[in-house]
Amino acid sequence: MITDKDHRLRALAEDGRWPELLAAYRQGRAAAVVQAGEQAAVDLTAPLGHLIAYSAPPELAVRLFDADGGEGTVAGVADHDAGPLWEVLATRHSWLRLAPLLGPAPVRRLVAHTRVLLGEDLSYGAEPDPDGVPLRLEPWEAAGWDEASRVREYLPGGGARSAVLTLPASREGLGEVELPEPGGRLGGQRVTRALAELSALAPWVEVVCVRGQAQLAAAVLTRRRRVIGGYLPFALACPALVQAAAVGRTHGGAHGRLGLWRALGAMAGAEGPDRTEVNALVARMRCFTWQEPAAGLRHLHLALEDPASGVAWAVSGSQEF
Known part of the structure; x- marks a missing residue:
């Protein structure tokens, strides 16, 4: 239901009276x-925050995240409407526009990685990522999906469009496979925890680790x-893993990218997401996907095998909506 207050706020937006709208948001x-x-x-306050993040000039929109308005007025990384307010902002302006304006470090980091997902190369002229995640897409990150589908497409009046999480998306390229008898699971693996963290916002996803090949983990x-x-x-599995961390409205694509790099760094045996080690791992990784007969609207069925370590991980689950 659209209220008189909604009409007044939209009228202020149409008149460009953004300082008044920011004041209303903070109050x-x-x-x-x-x-x-x-x-x-x-x-x-989410709908008004979305309106400001989407439509206000960046010099004012970034002030959603500034504490200069006093206690309780500042939007944090979890403030969201159809998606996080910082992601809405990041889809509207380049890093060149936003970098001199953004203050809080957590917001800066998430906005930067959103811009990277959208195709910007921030490897020069931006502060390094604190964990060493590259500030430009590696070729295998960019190859599997279109730029337009890497981050939600936000709408000016609220709401968003996003790609549906499906892997495999169809039977194309798949065939009948006889899986081996399942073996025991390996417990306490740092990678398993990292993959579980990556898919934490998709609670219908289960993660296992085995010693053996990808098909054994799938079994x-x-x-x-x-x-x-x-x-x-x-490269074709990468989008689904990033999307698994961005299924909920409080998280965005940047969370997925950062989580994936943490998981890959752990798989490679590195202390952090080391670019050289991760690229070497991706080059040798074997990825197996399979269909389930009752797959929901969202589904992810993927096994990842590192031939160098002889260990494989499977991530699998389904949700109707």
Whole structure:
């Protein structure tokens, strides 16, 4: 239901009265924090925050994340409407415009990696990522999907369009495969924890680790010996792994990219997401995907094998909506 207040706010936006809208956002958020708590404040102010992040000049929009308005007024990394407010902002302006304006380090980092997902090369002229994640896409990151589908497409009045998480997306390139008998799982693996963290916002996804090949890891989760499946390059699996961390509205594509690099660094045995080690791992990785007969609207069925270590991991699950 559109209220009189909504009409007034939109009229202010059409007149370019962004300082007044920012003041209204801050006043409303601070009051909601006092009256109902932080989460209620996020929910109540999200539509106005989206409007400002999407349509306001960047010099004003970045002030959503500045604490100069006082306690309770500042949008954090979890403030969201159809998606995080920082991601809305990042889709609207280049890093060149935003870099001199953004203050809080967590927001700067997420905005920077969003711009990287959108195709910007920030390897020169931007502060290095604190964990060493590259500030430009590696070829295998860029190859598997179109630039337009890497980050949600936000709409000016609220809402967003995003790619549906599906792997495999079809039977193309797949065939009938007889899987081996499942073996035991390896516990306590740093990679397993990293992959579980990557898919934490997709609670319907299960992660396992085995000593052996990719098909053995798949056999643990599918519980069927005969499947429709096949191998694919890691570049084609990369989008689904990034999207798994951005299924919820509080997280964005940057969370997925950072989480994937952490997981790959752990797979490579590196202390962090070392670019050389990760690229070498991706070059040798064997990736197996398979279909499940009752796959939901969102589904992810993928096994990743590192021939150098003799260890494989499977990530699998499905959700109707």
